[in-house]
Amino acid sequence: MATLEFSHVGKSFGSVDVLKDIDFSIGDGEFLVLVGPSGCGKSTLLGIIAGLGSLTTGSVLIDGQPINHLEPKERDIAMVFQSYALYPSMTVADNIAFSLRMQGMPKAARMEKVRDVAELLQISHLLDRKPQALSGGQRQRVAMGRALVRNPKVFLFDEPLSNLDAKLRVDMRTEIKKLHARLGTTIVYVTHDQVEAMTMATRIAVMKDGIVQQFGTPDEIYQRPANTFVATFMGSPSMNLLPGVADDGGVTLADGQRLPIPGRGDVLVGLRPEWFTPLPRGDQPEGAMLATVEVIEPTGPDIYVGLRLGGAEVMTRLPAGTDIRTGELRAFAVNADKAVLFDAETGVAL
Amino acid sequence: MLADGVSCRGVAAHLRRALLIGVLVIAALMYLVPLAAMLFTSLKSMPEITGMAGFESNTILTPPRAPTLAAWGEAWSRACISVECTGLRGYFGTTIPMVTCAVAISVSIGAVNGYVLSKWRFRYDTVIYGLMLFGCFIPFQIVLIPIARVLGLMHLSGTMAGLVFVHVAYGITFTTLFFRNFYVTVPDEIVSAARMDGAGFWSIFLLILVPVSGPIAIVAVIWQFTSIWNDFLFGASFGGANARPLMVALNNLVNTSTGTKAYNVDMAGAMIAALPTMVVYVVAGRYFVRGLMAGAVKG
Numbered sequence: 201m202a203t204l205e206f207s208h209v210g211k212s213f214g215s216v217d218v219l220k221d222i223d224f225s226i227g228d229g230e231f232l233v234l235v236g237p238s239g240c241g242k243s244t245l246l247g248i249i250a251g252l253g254s255l256t257t258g259s260v261l262i263d264g265q266p267i268n269h270l271e272p273k274e275r276d277i278a279m280v281f282q283s284y285a286l287y288p289s290m291t292v293a294d295n296i297a298f299s300l301r302m303q304g305m306p307k308a309a310r311m312e313k314v315r316d317v318a319e320l321l322q323i324s325h326l327l328d329r330k331p332q333a334l335s336g337g338q339r340q341r342v343a344m345g346r347a348l349v350r351n352p353k354v355f356l357f358d359e360p361l362s363n364l365d366a367k368l369r370v371d372m373r374t375e376i377k378k379l380h381a382r383l384g385t386t387i388v389y390v391t392h393d394q395v396e397a398m399t400m401a402t403r404i405a406v407m408k409d410g411i412v413q414q415f416g417t418p419d420e421i422y423q424r425p426a427n428t429f430v431a432t433f434m435g436s437p438s439m440n441l442l443p444g445v446a447d448d449g450g451v452t453l454a455d456g457q458r459l460p461i462p463g464r465g466d467v468l469v470g471l472r473p474e475w476f477t478p479l480p481r482g483d484q485p486e487g488a489m490l491a492t493v494e495v496i497e498p499t500g501p502d503i504y505v506g507l508r509l510g511g512a513e514v515m516t517r518l519p520a521g522t523d524i525r526t527g528e529l530r531a532f533a534v535n536a537d538k539a540v541l542f543d544a545e546t547g548v549a550l
Numbered sequence: 551m552l553a554d555g556v557s558c559r560g561v562a563a564h565l566r567r568a569l570l571i572g573v574l575v576i577a578a579l580m581y582l583v584p585l586a587a588m589l590f591t592s593l594k595s596m597p598e599i600t601g602m603a604g605f606e607s608n609t610i611l612t613p614p615r616a617p618t619l620a621a622w623g624e625a626w627s628r629a630c631i632s633v634e635c636t637g638l639r640g641y642f643g644t645t646i647p648m649v650t651c652a653v654a655i656s657v658s659i660g661a662v663n664g665y666v667l668s669k670w671r672f673r674y675d676t677v678i679y680g681l682m683l684f685g686c687f688i689p690f691q692i693v694l695i696p697i698a699r700v701l702g703l704m705h706l707s708g709t710m711a712g713l714v715f716v717h718v719a720y721g722i723t724f725t726t727l728f729f730r731n732f733y734v735t736v737p738d739e740i741v742s743a744a745r746m747d748g749a750g751f752w753s754i755f756l757l758i759l760v761p762v763s764g765p766i767a768i769v770a771v772i773w774q775f776t777s778i779w780n781d782f783l784f785g786a787s788f789g790g791a792n793a794r795p796l797m798v799a800l801n802n803l804v805n806t807s808t809g810t811k812a813y814n815v816d817m818a819g820a821m822i823a824a825l826p827t828m829v830v831y832v833v834a835g836r837y838f839v840r841g842l843m844a845g846a847v848k849g
């Protein structure tokens with residue numbers, strides 16, 4: 201159980217700045233997800249928390265205490281690696297018990313703890329096997345068992361699900377979330393998958409090029425993205441960005457239609473796909489937007505409908521069974537209250 | 551038409567196979583014929599070898615007419631080496647411990663070096679690795695005089711300990727290279743995981759890397775054993791009269807001539823001296839090939 205704080209953390213490899221001024225903190229028991237495209241510095245930051253890599257500037261604090269000078273083993277932090285990193289010559293039981301053995305715990309006590317953890321993760325029947333003889337999902341569980349058995353202050357996960365197939369990934373996602381609810385331990389979880397971030401986190405830090413673009417709850421990140429990068433990276437299909445010119449009365453789009461959102465200057469109007477509702481044919485009340493239906497993609501529960509609106513391509517998400525046809529000109533109600541305006545030049549939310 | 555095409559292809563395949571087998575048979579003969587000549591000669595008596603009366607039509611490849619182990623016994627326990635006439639027997643007792651020590655030490659140091667060079671970053675690590683690599687290509691002859699001087703300063707001239715030192719110094723370049731290239735195939739994340747689990751430098755090496763090192767350890771041991779066992783130059787240069795390894799003794803046996811050259815004894819002696827390396831290859835050869843191909847962690 202611990203709070204975690206980054207204070208102006210920076211990291212360079214030679215002349216390349218991989219992390220720049222990371223500065224935020226999370227409370228005890230939070231589930232922080234670091235999300236961003238690959239190469240943005242997520243693993244580097246995780247390594248700094250773990251003590252596997254050094255930082256160039258700033259400091260990391262756990263429960264208010266700087267930990268920069270501590271060795272990995274002194275930090276009371278456990279980590280699950282992307283490749284699982286199981287010890288190849290050891291059985292599952294010995295893998296899980298390794299940290300306890302290093303602490304000098306007697307064998308009987310070790311084995312009791314291993315049995316408890318194995319039961320929790322449903323791998324009791326695998327304890328005598330070597331990692332080679334396990335499937336990907338089973339290795340994943342062993343790697344988690346190795347972290348759990350230590351009962352650490354903080355868990356770190358580096359893309360733990362990226363080597364699993366889609367079905368298993370969804371199952372494990374739920375399972376990790378349940379585990380967090382049950383143990384209440386602070387977690388830092390790295391992923392490049394925005395769905396994982398949205399579903400698991402209590403806090404998300406969206407990163408790009410070594411900079412935290414936005415730090416907030418999943419809801420804040422989704423509803424009020426701080427810039428166009430966050431807006432398009434989080435959410436699928438991603439947020440639509442319609443160019444327009446804003447004044448005190450609203451935004452004029454490229455085709456002359458107006459949205460009642462006050463602003464100033466050249467802007468991008470950010471609209472989520474599910475903020476569009478088709479109106480009955482022939483109905484066109486004040487404030488409705490006219491659009492041409494270009495493409496319809498059923499996905500099962502939803503249909504993705506591509507529109508031509510305001511001189512741009514717009515992707516919308518409608519419930520399955522919505523009465524709509526390719527090629528028709530249709531009026532849509534748009535949830536303008538939720539719309540986010542971005543500065544067209546800088547991409548920053550206004 | 552179709553049938554013709556098929557049979558044509560069939561014939562071509564047969565020809566290719568015949569050619570392959572032919573080449574392999576020739577290659578095998580190139581190795582086996584000298585061995586057969588040695589074995590036959592060692593089992594013959596001198597009159598039979600020199601083609602005296604009754605054996606005029608003999609060649610070196612004629613199987614022995616009356617095989618005898620007399621020459622083997624002679625080489626083992628009676629042949630004269632310099633002034634002593636006690637055969638090669640006594641030299642096993644001194645050479646085996648020397649080779650065993652040199653192999654064990656050079657392989658152990660190589661394993662630790664390989665671990666450090668593949669899993670830990672430190673100042674000038676790549677430079678050190680480069681120098682190690684370069685060390686593999688230093689010809690023996692260049693270092694003879696410097697080594698002689700160093701051994702002299704260490705008071706190890708003319709001792710088995712001195713020979714162990716020389717073989718270790720020369721061997722660790724190879725063993726380091728073997729182990730380093732093997733350990734880079736062990737994912738770094740495993741070492742990171744162990745560090746977080748509280749393992750230190752030696753625990754990581756002994757508990758995690760050593761247990762997966764079997765294949766490369768076999769390669770390193772065979773490599774070192776063969777080259778040290780077969781070494782003549784270092785043995786002759788630094789062993790002196792008191793620390794004479796088996797290969798030097800064999801050379802002396804062949805060159806110590808009293809009257810006619812005893813080819814059968816020479817051949818028997820050579821085969822006796824080569825037996826340990828042959829045994830090693832027969833016992834561990836399979837693992838040698840496997841080890842050369844192996845990565846550490848099977849996925």
Ligand SMILES: Nc1ncnc2c1ncn2[C@@H]1O[C@H](COP(=O)(O)OP(=O)(O)O)[C@@H](O)[C@H]1O
Pocket residue numbers: 213218236237238239240241242243244245
């Ligand atoms: N040891 C290193 N030396 C130089 N550059 C590195 C090193 N490790 C990582 N990097 C660089 O740092 C950046 C961030 O890497 P990483 O943290 O692994 O990204 P992520 O986990 O987000 O995919 C990448 O551009 C990578 O090339």
Ligand SMILES: [Mg+2]
Pocket residue numbers: 242243244
């Ligand atoms: Mg990464």
